[in-house]
Amino acid sequence: MMGLDDDLKLMIAMAKGEKAMDADAAQAAVQRIKAGTPEIATLFKAPETDPKSEALPTIWDEFDQFTTLAQELEQAAAKAAPTIQDRPTLAQAVANIGGACRACHRRFRK
Ligand code: HEC
Structure with a gap:
């Protein structure tokens, strides 16, 4: 979803030593994740109708909870x-x- 996964993967690779540790790059990745979180709720505001989507329909019954979880990530x-x-x-x-x-x-x- 968005760039979240790429940024987290970059951090994991550095934490594991698969990539050279670069604190500035890691912090930049975290900042991008943080900056991307408000988009999660926006992205899912309209109920998903794509049959390939993995989003559970309960998102839209419990949108407050969904938004809270996005804020917790932020x-x-x-x-x-x-x-x-x-x-x-x-x-x-x-x-x-x-x-x-x-x-x-x-x-x-x-
Ligand atoms: C507030 C809820 C929420 C948070 C927080 C969240 N996700 Fe997701 N994520 C979803 C939902 C819902 C789907 C299913 C989307 C679909 O299939 O339409 C999903 C799908 C994904 C997928 C599957 C592929 C794709 O792009 O749809 C990946 C990868 C992913 N998330 C990575 C992450 C990473 C990494 C983080 C944390 C940095 C994160 N997500 C945080 C709700 C969330």
């Missing part, structure tokens, strides 16, 4: 950004942000 990203300095702090940021992604997917994605 907060997790805002909190994580300044903490990233090295691999361990990046791994922690990935865990916190990834947890916020999963919280919404578990509830609202098929």
